[in-house]
Amino acid sequence: MTTELYPRERLGLVRDAAAKAGLGAVLLTPGPDLRYVTGYDAKQLERLTCLVVPAGGEAFLVVPRLEIPAAEASPAGSLGVELVPWDETDDPYALVARRLPGGLVKNGGGTVGVADRMWAVMALRFRAAMPAAEQVAAGGVLRELRMRKSPAEVAALREAGAAIDRVHRQVPGILKAGRTEREVARDIADAITAEGHAQVDFVIVGAGPNGANPHAEPSDRVIRPGEPVVVDIGGTMPSGYCSDSTRNYCVGEPPAEYRAYFEVLEEAQRASCAAVRPGVTPEAVDAAARDIIAAAGHGEHFFHRTGHGIGLESHEDPYIVAGNLEPLEPGMAFSIEPGIYPGPHGARIEDIVVCTEDGYEPMNVTEHGLVVID
Structure with missing residues (x-):
């Protein structure tokens, strides 16, 4: 039932929905949206866990290294999504920014959807890491998918x-x-x-x-x-x-x-x-x-x-x-x-x-x- 509840194709649906909404990427931290897309019921911690879904590329899941076993054991571990660990002395926000298309984070910018339930301190850290990108709530992108139950x-x-x-x-x-x-x-x-x-x-x-x-x-x-x-x-x-x-x-x-x-x-x-x-x-x-x-x-x-x-x-x-x-x-x-x-x-x-x-x-x-x- 887990595979049926959290199917692999949801990542593609979110990517398509983000592109249709004019977003360069969607950033999902622990909460119902992340669980909906990956099945990963991640802990909400001060350490960043974030699923990144670029509108024009492959999704990846940024996870504190000590949480990697939990991510691998969750349904997310069988989705084929890349798990990107980060260590205690790393800056995971900069890590995300480096992996996004350059136009999102440099001159010209773009628009990034952030999870509705993202902590304000994390949204502000992303803003600092991607100063050229406008941030909007990602809930509108996920809403159309989540509202119609399979x-x-x-x-x-x-x-x-x-x-x-x-x-x-x-x-x-x-x-x-x-x-x-x-x-x-x-x-x-x-x-x-x-x-x-x-x-x-x-x-x-x-x-x-x-x-x-x-x-x-x-x-x-x-x-x-x-x-x-x-x-x-x-x-x-x-x-x-x-x-x-x-x-x-x-x-x-x-x-x-x-x-x-x-x-x-x-x-x-x-x-x-x-x-x-x-x-x-x-x-x-x-x-x-x-x-x-x-x-x-x-x-x-x-x-x-x-x-x-x-x-x-x-x-x-x-x-x-x-x-x-x-x-x-x-x-x-x-x-x-x-x-x-x-x-x-x-x-x-x-x-x-x-x-x-x-x-x-x-x-x-x-x-x-x-x-x-x-």
């Missing part, structure tokens, strides 16, 4: 979705009145890794009024009987691909007004998912949920976008929000997560979906309804 990437997202679904099925046995949000979150985090994730990215356990804060941090607040609880969890799988899913729970019978708006939320989330198909805009998918919530009198209580893209990052393009008129295409993966947050409590339902040739495929299949825990 079948292997969809399979990785499906695996991630199944893993986080298994965690949600354990929540009723973890979430008890009298426990704190932090205690519940700790046990959920343990379950996330036990179910196959390489790391925990976030655990939101929002009880009662904390459920009205979409990004609430777990606190020492004790969960009380009859309080709705929002549980939003996600992690990164060994493949590098992410999970993200939100479900709602209550220890005992919830308030009547909560049940009333939760039914509205269920309808809105279903409508938003049903709107997903090629050619539909993210704005329309957002409106499908938002219009239902507004018609029920809760428009002011839904104050975030309906969704975000997901892949090697838990938040990436495309964003499901008003104003995004870029039509959906098969392979685009994103969340559908409308919420209603009136204040005394709140609720959000979230699935990851992938746009298919004629609709969508959900990556999460656990029940969407409120789970009442006796």
